[in-house]
Each structure stands twice: as structure tokens, then as C-alpha cells.
Amino acid sequence: MKNPEEIFEILKAKFNEVIIELISDKPTESFITVAPLEIDKVCLYLRDKEGLNFKSLMNLSGVDDANGEKIKDENDNEIIQGGTLSVFYHLESIDLKHKVTLKVSTDRENPEVASVEEIWRAADWHEREAYDMFGIKFLNHHNLIRILMPYDWEGGYPLRKDYQNPEFYKGMKVPY
């Protein structure tokens, strides 16, 4: 059983430049920030390293940080430019009974994160959902298509803070 600080130290020793920082302040649970394109390597290490054994991915969640610049577009709708989208990974070891939270932040305009779907198959649908809702592209995901929205939805990514409902979907009026 290890607390997040110890896990952070182990990771720091292995991946120096990839691990960015450990954030721990109440009431927020402490989490470790990782570079978006290296998350798969970190996760593989966390899963297979003796003494860490994070065999299970509890949750994977996209978040819109909405920390960019708010501007008005030509239709007078508020859109967000710049800033980041984040993905949180909640990992857990069933045999050692410890948990850790990882966070990656990626550019809002071109959000790309390495996929962990091959490490934990549980991530498959979670990543598809994050793609569906935030448009975060998970590189090397075997089947990154929409999951909850229709497959041919072109109206954007609904859980982004600046999402606007489209007027029409396939000739049907959307706001009813």
C-alpha cells in the first residue's frame, strides 16, 4: 500500500521529464500530472511494476477546463479559444489496495492523448465517450468512433463548455 507521494517519487525516478507535478490540496484528491503523449508508457509501468500493480482502471473522464479566452464568434455565440482539455485516470490496485489519480492536459484546438485502451480494456468505451463528448483524440485506439451520440453526428462535442446545439440534424429540427 503506497500513498500518492511515494508513487510520485517512484514515477519521478523513472520518467523524469514526463511527469510534471504532484498536486495535493484539500478537498481535492491529490493527482499526478503527466504529459499527454507519454501517458501510455507511464500507465504500462504503473500496471506492470512490482509493488505498484495498478491492474484496474476505475474511471477515465474527460474534463473541459474552460481556461481559454472567451470570444464572440460571428453569430454572437460565446466560444472558447485556446486553453486545455483534461483527462483524469483513476487507477487502483486490487491486491495492494492503493489508488492513484493521473491527469493529462492537452491543447483544446488539437486535443491528442495517447490511448491506454490496450493496457486496460476497460478504457475502451471510456475513451470513446471522452472522444464523443469532448473531441479528445486517443491515438492508437482501435475503434475511436462516437458511442452515445449518433455515429454521424456533426454538431460538435456536446460536453464542451462552448457547445452550441445545431439547428438541424439530417433535416430534423434539433431544439424542439
Added chain:
Amino acid sequence: MIYDWLYNLTGSEMIAIGIQSLLPLYLFILPFALVAVLLERKVAAHMQDRLGPMRVGYHGLLQTIADILKLLQKEDTVAADIDKKFFDLSPLLVFAGSYAAFAAIPFSGAFMGSNIDLGIIYIIAVTGLVVAGILMGGWASNNKYSLLGAMRAAAQIISFEIPTLLIVITVIMITGTMNLYTMSEWQTGYFWNWLIMGGPDLGITKILFIPLMVISFLIIFLSTLAEVNRTPFDIPEAESEIVAGYHTEYSGMKFAMFFLAEYANMFAVSAIVSALFFGGYQSPFGYLGNLLEISWLIPIEQFFWFTAKGVFFVLVQMWLRWTLPRFRVDQLMSFCWKYLIPISFVILLLVGLITVL
């Protein structure tokens, strides 16, 4: 005999035969289906801690009539791209197949649709029409669920005809006749003359026959159950897997034909089983008519016993249906080919040996 009476009445063989052959349909199959549907719903309800239909008539007695009226009024939905000819023909064929079987079943000593010498073999052959009808309906529906259901039904019914036939041949070897009327008459007297109790001939063979006949009865009951697609063998219409199987696309009266055929079939197989092993229409305790010396009472009593035995087996089928889960298609097949058929072959062989001795 009713035929003679009709012949005297009308003076024409054709009309007499025509009326006689329609009698079971109007006097028996249709009323029986009405009663059986209600009975099934009531039996199921009471097994499941509920009341079943209660609104139409006293305790829902008129529920089936209301249902029939509803089915008559319903639109006959026909999907696009179906094979119309075969689609329409299929329910008729299925119904005809199960109705034709009643022709050779003796309802009482005085009445049977047609006294065919090949009786039992004719019944098994003519119910083969049902398979053709089901396959036709499943294929013509242009629906994958129907197709799967029809394929399952064809495989199942044809497979289970083999143990049925083997047991029937065993019985024919013992009784020496294929005529169900003669067979029933042969088992006359009291219930210890029934074939399940070894038949009327006394001696060592009777004792040897008893265990064999009990097993034969179980085999033929199970395989006929499978032939009429009742739980636990209702795989062709397994509603949790393939919606409604071969009759998924049918509605209104066409659906009602399938429905009617199913209940008619249930009674037909029960009647066959009781004719083969339980003395058919024969009373187990002798006749009140003989005691009181009223000769016209005997056929009525026989009809009562025939119906009672049939309804008893129908009730057993219902009891099984609402108790047991359903087999899977491969388990069903291995049950037939690995257990029922070998066992019935062995019985055939043993009975052959015993009769030779």
C-alpha cells in the same frame, strides 16, 4: 356408429363423410382451443401467484371469445418483400396438418373421423405437413428471426419424429395393429389391461413389458412434446431469443391459425399417447352403461374418458411449460440423438425378443 346414422339420415355417402369429417373440427377442436387457451392462462396464473384473466365474464370465462373477436378485427399486416403466396399458404398448411391428424383418432367406440387401417402411421405422416408449413412461413416472411425459427423447428420436429416412430413400431409389434381403434379395443376392460401395465395378455411377458412400456411412454411423451414445440422444447418460438420464431411476421387471423394449430396439436399428441398406452377411450373401471344396461350411455362415457385423458396430458404439458426453462438448440439435438433414439432402439430390440419368445 355415427357414420351409419348420418348415411341413413342423408342417404348419400358423400354428404355423410363430409359431415362426419367436419364434426371433430366444429364439435371438438375449435371449442377445445377456446377452452385450452383460457385453461392455459388460468393454470399459468395460479402457478404464478396471480389470478389471470378476471374481467370478461365470471372469472374471465369469456376472455378467449373476446380475444378471438379482437383477432378477427385486426388488420392483416403484410410486410414488404415477403413471398405472398407461401406466406398465405403456410398457416393453412400448419392448421390442416394438425387438423388432419384428428381424422384417425378414435374419440369413442362409436365415432372416429375415418377408420384407417394405417391409423397411427397416417397421423405421423400427415403431421409432417406442419414442418412444411412452418418452413414455408419462416422462409416467406423474409425475416431473419423467422428463418432461424423455421430452421430450428424443421430440425427439431424431424429429429424427434425418429424416437416417436421407433416407439410406435414397438407398440405395433406388441399389438399387431396400426389402427388406433383396434388398438384401443385391444386394451379394453380395466386399467390393468392398458399397455402401460403390460397389455391384456397375462403371463411373464406382461411383467417384462411393464418397465419397458413405462420408459417408452416417457420417451414418446417427451418427443411428442418436442414435436409440438412446447417448453422445455419451445426453441422454434423462443420469445426471449428469436422474438416469436416462424410466426414473427404474422398477425390477425393468420396468427390465430398458428395459435389454434398449436392447441389442436397439444390435444392431438395427448390423445395419441393415451390411445397407445392408456387405453384410448376405454374406461379404467368398466362402464356405468354395462351396469345399468343402457347401451347408448357407453359411447358417451367413452368420449368422457377420452377427453379426460387428453386434458390430463394437456395439463401436464402446461405444468411443464410453466415450471421448466428452455433447452438450447444443441442440447435439444443431443438429447434426441444421444439419449432418446438409442434407448428406443434398445426397447425395440427387447420387445422384439420378448414377443418372439
Added chain:
Amino acid sequence: MALKTEEMVLNMGPQHPSTHGVLRLELVIEGEIIKNVTPHIGYLHRCFEKHCEVMTYPQIIPYTDRMDYLASMCNEFGYVVAVERLMGIEVPERVEYIRVIMAELQRIASHLVAIGTYGADIGAFTPFLFCFRDREKILNLFEITCGARLLYNYIWIGGVMHDLHPDFIRLTKEFIKEFRPNLKELNDLLTFNQIFIDRTANVGILPAETAINYGITGPNLRASGVNWDLRINDPYSIYDRFDFKIPVGKGENGTVGDCWNRYYMRILEMEESLKIVEQAINQIPDGDVSSAIPKRVKPPAGQIYSRVENPRGELGYFIVSDGSVNPTRIKVRAPSFVNMVVFGELCKGHMVADVVAILGSIDIVLGEIDR
């Protein structure tokens, strides 16, 4: 000579008797053998997470009811625990007991539906109605507690809506007394029926390693032989005060992790839940149930992942708060959503009838998958 065969694509659902809702399964079959299964979900998507972003924290509670509509109390419980952790609220003793009683009764009700519908999937219709008869009694208990039978809005942040009905304890005791023999009857009728065992044992085997990798939780994970229950392994509320066991799959009639084991886990869990309810109603203290309900729910900025053991597995709420009255983001880790991923793997090589058996044994609720 080999006959030419062709693969057939069969669309099972969204309208199908045994897909437990509006799930569409695209089966590629060769005869009756499954070559591939692709689940398509989203037909019941009601934008729960988007709705949450414009609602205050207490307003979200009725919406959590509508996710896993067979286990609404447990959903509320999980959500409320998460918000309370974020805000650091201590709730009164009596409230904790009431919540545990409700959650465990709800677990029994939910498992009864799972078992009953599973029986119906396999073809035995009678157990279905037996289960619903018993579930009805639990729903009556909920009805006298909060007036609703399915969607309760009973467990609030910091407390519960109002105190228990004066008759509740007596009626619950009566229910437990009636229910135990019924459970035995159910076992005789369905669980140890040879046809049922033939249909479910050795079907859809899920090994422990695979289960963990796929994130399977709840009875499905325990059926694979992993001793893991959040009520004991990561205790929340007052579960550490009760004496109960975690049933683990042993493969009595087949292999560990087959459909029969998954089914049987639920029977055993109902017995354990009964034990918890019995202990809780005997120990429940007097007290106030609404003193800790905050006037204004405004958690500090931060984020939390909090989880509870739902009847279907680990229900997690990931809440990101920016310090205002509405959450910035709520992500629900719905157990059925995660459990469903493995479904395609389990079905390969089985028959069409087994698809139904495997789907029923995973016990999904589409309201929760699609949210």
C-alpha cells in the same frame, strides 16, 4: 464436398424482448454460431452529464434516480456520499442507518429483477413473477417511506427527506420473515434446476484476470473468484459496523466465472443484504434526520472521485467543482457501462441462445449505460 455457407448479420434490438431495454446488438452469425458481436448503445441517452452542469447540487439528485432505475436509492446514496466528501459534511447516525437500510433493500429489489428476468431469458417465466411479487413488497416499503415506488429523491445531501414511517421497522421485519422461505423456493424452482444449470454453466466464462483488466465490478467480478466488495474493501458510510460475508464464485456447477456463478452470486448477496438490514433495524438509534442538511450547497473548488457498491458494481461519481453552486463536470462511472465492454468477448463462439444468457447474467440497465 463442402457446402457453401454464408455469414448472416442479425440485428438484435433495439426492440427485442430480452435486450433489457433499447440495446442493439449486431450479431454476425454462421448458422447459430456467433462470430462477432457489436453492441450499439446510446438510444436512451438523456444528457445527464450535460444537465448537471446547469443544475445545483441538490437538483441533481432526482436525475441520478433515473440512471439505474432499478437501484435508484443506491444511485442517490453514491451521489450524496460524493458531495458530502467534497464538502466535508458529517451526517447524523440515524441518517446513516436509514441510508444503509434503504440501499440494502434496494439491492435485494434490484437483484430480484436481475434474477427474475434472467429466468425469463432462459425460458422459465414463473420465477420472474415470483421475484416481482417479492420486489413489490420492497417497493411498498419504499412507498410508505417516501411516497414513490421507483424514483425516490429520498436521500438528500446531509440527510434524508424525512424520517421513517412509524410502521417501517415492523413491516421490514415482516418482509424479511416472508422473504427467506421465498428465496429457498426460488432456489428449488430455478437455481438448481438441471436444465437451467445446463443452459448457464460453462457458458460465457470470464476469468479473473480478464475481468479485472476489463474493469468488471460487482457480482460479476466476484463470480470470477475475486474477493472485492467496496462495502468492505473501501468502506463508506457505516458498512464497517455490520457483520456480513462477501460471496465469491466457486464454480459449483461448472467453471468459476460462468453465467451460473454470476447468477448465483446475486442469490447469495440477497441473503447477505438481508443480514445487514436485520442488523441495521435492530441497532438503529433515535435522532434527527435533517439537522445536517446544508441550507446552501456550495462545495469548495476541487475534484473528487467517490464510489459506492451498487447492485451492479462500482458506481463512481467524479465531480469537478469550481466553487459555485453548479458542478463544472460530473462524470458517472456507471457499472453497467463498463461491464458491457466485455460482452463481445464473452459471446464469441457461443450460440444465439447463449447471447441472451450471457447478456442477462451481466445484468445491464440501459438507463445507466446511456445516461
